[in-house]
Amino acid sequence: MDFELRYRSLRRTIDDYLAGCLVEQDPRSLYGPMKYVLAGGGKRIRPVLLMVACEVAGGRSEAAVHAGAAIEILHNFTLVHDDIMDNAPSRRGRRTVHTKWDNNVAILSGDALLALAYRVLLRTDSARLKDITKIFTEGVLEVCEGQAYDKDFELRRRVSLEEYLLMIQKKTGRMVTVSTEIGGIIGGASDGELDALRRFGDLIGQAFQIQDDLLDIVGDEKKFGKTIGGDIREGKKTFLLLEAMGHARGKDRELLMEVVAKRGIRKSSIPRIRSIYQSTGAIDAAIKRVRENIEEAKHQLHRLRSSESTLMLHWFSDMLLNRKF
């Protein structure tokens, strides 16, 4: 199977679904921004994982398309609200909702996206819909917890690497795990298979976020769609910063403390920070962590029945490891 082609096909399925799932027109101040958000593209990683996980368990991906779309809508709801909280002017090369419209519109259309996610999820034809809806709901709460920690950490001088990992597990990882778990349930996975899918999701989710932190420093600006060094400029406590803080000494350490204390630093300091990340081994540690996670994630896949879809999860893991975007 050409996995790249299969991925694109599934992604298009989700794009098409999202383009068609809002038929309401009025009030335009509500449905206009919602449609704008859902048409914004993105990698659609969560729904693709959900649909492939369904196949892995023996189901058809078509059975999982509603749940996949629901996860993607949910993800977009969090982006709309997070972007308000983070004062982010743009995302994926387009203006954020609160910038294009205003905060009120972004709050309200975000709320409605969350409700839309439930509407779409409830279209799923499964005897275990109640379990699915519960998992989905607990995921929403955990994402909120993760975002709360993230905002808390911005105001704190000291954050441990363990705290950071807990935060990203909730904010980013949980929804990946929810995706593989719900996909597995729809596909009829056994308890053992569900456990493997959950662990796979956990590991991939964490790797994904650490890779994101890495790409902020070593990525290709054009492919990544974000300004390189943006995390440093904003003083974000990433895996790299926290890891480097644990090892830097002397003037290097002072500079990193300054990034934290002043919650950001001027653009001209980015190369020096990058070299500190290199010399302290933070970049290597991040690369190592991502690689180990991906290896362990692929190891979990051995517990699943072997099929083209299971191989696709292998491919997907490697793609995350090698992604430049």
Next chain:
Amino acid sequence: MDFELRYRSLRRTIDDYLAGCLVEQDPRSLYGPMKYVLAGGGKRIRPVLLMVACEVAGGRSEAAVHAGAAIEILHNFTLVHDDIMDNAPSRRGRRTVHTKWDNNVAILSGDALLALAYRVLLRTDSARLKDITKIFTEGVLEVCEGQAYDKDFELRRRVSLEEYLLMIQKKTGRMVTVSTEIGGIIGGASDGELDALRRFGDLIGQAFQIQDDLLDIVGDEKKFGKTIGGDIREGKKTFLLLEAMGHARGKDRELLMEVVAKRGIRKSSIPRIRSIYQSTGAIDAAIKRVRENIEEAKHQLHRLRSSESTLMLHWFSDMLLNRKF
């Protein structure tokens, strides 16, 4: 049956449930505000209606307590986000979340309240849980639509009474209807009974909002918990203002146009506006509309089996008609 006593008892059941339904402690920046909101009291009209509707259909109110709490949590979620959008400093005599904390905390804890509402709803033991969750979800979307219209209308010069009634039907009425409908379903209502409960909810919901508009002008500030004339000061397009605009002439009309154009007016003008509302018959029209709705709502109750619980809905309707708070 002493209906007043019964109402208080059901209200306490909900208060207790809400006080106990959040056991999480961390992150405090998330769960602190959520607990604060749920401990804020309120009339708990929706959950009480939901539980009584369940009894009317032949069920036990205990079976409906999860769904009742869910509706109340959902209602509180809308208040937290609406208060941000409306720049409201206080509610029920307490500071609003975005005032006591900040906008970000209010956005996020509101989001988490919506998820909590689903968590609690999903505890309902009913073979029709999927239908219940769907009705709930469609209700959330409609409330968002209502709020979007409400914000749109603030910016418009002209709003018809019909548009206003559609807006309040979505923003306020829908959740009352959702309450009576879900209560009926949990109680095992027939299709005919469900239809009667829905219509009852629609009529009560609309009456409730128009009564709210009235109380802003003729209410007792202490009992109402809001500043009398607040709607006028903010230039809110209420039933009274729109009705009076349709009948006022000359200088009276000019003053009302000024309220709309300037989106508010100084406090000293409130008595004059009130007398315009009186002379144009707007107050009488509002009273008449509330009374007719309540009569029609009670008429719908004849379609239900007669019981103490059905009588309680009668009593509840009259209480809404006569409320001063």
